[in-house]
Amino acid sequence: MEKKLRYGLVGAGSNAEKKHLTGYLNLPHVELVAICDVNMASANRLAEKYNIPGVYSDYTEMLQKENLDLISVCTPNFLHADISICALEHGVNVHCEKPLAINGTDARKISEAQIKSGKKLMIGLNNRFTKEALFVKEYIEAGLLGDIYEAKAGWIRRSGIPGRGTWFTNKQLAGGGVMIDLGVHYFDLVLYLMGMPTPSYIAGAAHQTYANSTTRNRNGYVGNRNGIFNVEDSAVGYLKLENGASVSLEFSWASNIEKDKAYYELIGTKGGIKYENGELTIFSEQLGTCIDINPKLGASHKSINEFEHFTHCILTGEEPLAPAEHGCYFMNIIDAYYKSVEQNKPVFFPELVGVR
Template sequence: MSTHPLRAGVIGAGAIGQQGHIPGFQAAGVEIAAVCDSNFARAQEVAHKFNIPKAFADYRQLLAQPEIEVVSVGLPNALHASVTIDALNAGKHVLCEKPMTTSGAWAEAMIAAAKKNGRLLSVNQHMRFDRTARAMRDIVASGCLGRVYLAESKWIRQQGIPGFGSWFTNKDLAGGGALYDIGVHLLDLILHLLDFPEVVAVKGFLSGELGKQKIGLGGWGADRFTDGRFDVDDTAFAVLTLKDGAQIRLLVTWAAFGPPEDRVTLYGTQGGLDRSNFFSDSPSLKRYWAHEGRIVADEPDLSPYPNERAWIQAVDAFIKAVRGEAPLVVLPEQALQVVRILEAIAASAASGREVVLT
């Protein structure tokens, strides 16, 4: 049994580094030994703010610190794979941000590096850890919904194009827009709720009409209004067909001429589940079933599930796996499946044809 506390390095001192990784490590009792950001002033500022002893501009310097056993990667999406692979090769366990990376080939290389080095790799799909998501998963697993034949999910931001002109809206650095940024969350969540069924075909549609006009900017992003490049989608729609014929429908927008909405609905042969207003102060979860031929509903009891912020729980779950206290929750192979589907949605949108996955 190790006598010293686990020590972490935080790569990327931007929004998620500061709001998710650092508080998550601290809450899990992990000592943060170093922070890195190519914007060195930001790295130093964050080190000072959170009392972190070392700050670096180059992540390789952080990886060279022998006392660091785990790292988080909170960088622009296109950098996830190379930095994660370097970290695994340096013997660190890695919690990488979502999306895992921007291509299936990169995701496979990340998994191979984790295996080769015998280190844990996970992806911060924190939405799985929210209490409503935990309740939904348990309800689905209980079998009381019967066979889920349709899952519908929506995340409509009216005014939420993050970091306009930053890496977020640059296809080379982000891989995609709303699809890769928030579509990835809903996709992972639904696949997790359904226990990662096989997806056999994908039809996708992407649009970036509002972003091009600089309509709907707002929300997240540390670096804004840099070069003004916007060549990603602000709207993504997809229909996924599962092996048993069931369908998953996904609609996400960063910006839209319509009311903001978020909703995940599962329709089963024996019952249904509907979660909405997840991002408000009063999220709603309803369960539906049949009583004497009529559809009735109630609100599942959430009290058995922790009410801690999902970001904190996600980091905690990863650390528990590193410490050998619990199995890893977000498996890299699952994240690979999600990346392959994101790629298929983009390919289908570009060709106008359904993509069949083998």
């Protein structure tokens, strides 16, 4: 019988079950071997539900004992670096949730450990895998937008704090607020679609309005009344790129807006693309008339299954769609965003942070 990848999961919280366990569960090349959480009740609950034999409260013990080929890292952000590096040093491939780390320095350490290990690391940037994103990437690479000179990215919620007073709202544990939580999705995506261009400077603003509110939590998320809330709940910014293009940003967990919206826009010399809440529209001009095109994606373009993709990369040596190096590029930009907020002025990039 063909060898199956021995799979372990670290962090048995909500994303672990919704995304990673469901994602890896029925893959033919994967065997669910072990699960780890400091909260043994969480680990035991998922171990029983998904029939996982090994249960641990210490990930180093799991890595020493289980001879794993692959782990998912689904813990609070500040642990991503230690766990990913430890796994890579044990010769284990890593599927790490976003953000790769809480800052550029930790992201760089992970990337170096990955290169040294010869193993694969993929960041759980699920928005890169959608049929819409794959189509837009292809469309841009075919030159159909021309030169992109303006982009916008945002994910704004009216009431959507992911657990007020939990690790999400604690700077030390999360690395930041909404920018590092939701910004990581669509800010990353537009930069990825634009080919990860070299940044020139960033100007950011951040606001904390709902630290004491008990009404603006996201549905289903449990808050902690006595917990810390020392991060931003809304974030705006402007990134200028060396090629003259710009990206404007708006993210909010909670704000007084009309409706929730997840979107990006890419505007080029030949056409523009808008994605909003799952809908894609292309704007252009033909025969002297402005036209709108609504791509009917389906038969021609399918989303990539993130989990199948990563196991394929491990088994074939192919490079994953969201490698560690991309996380270094992005986390450098996020570091500069927070520095700009702190210093109340634009921050210029001291060195080129484009992909190696």
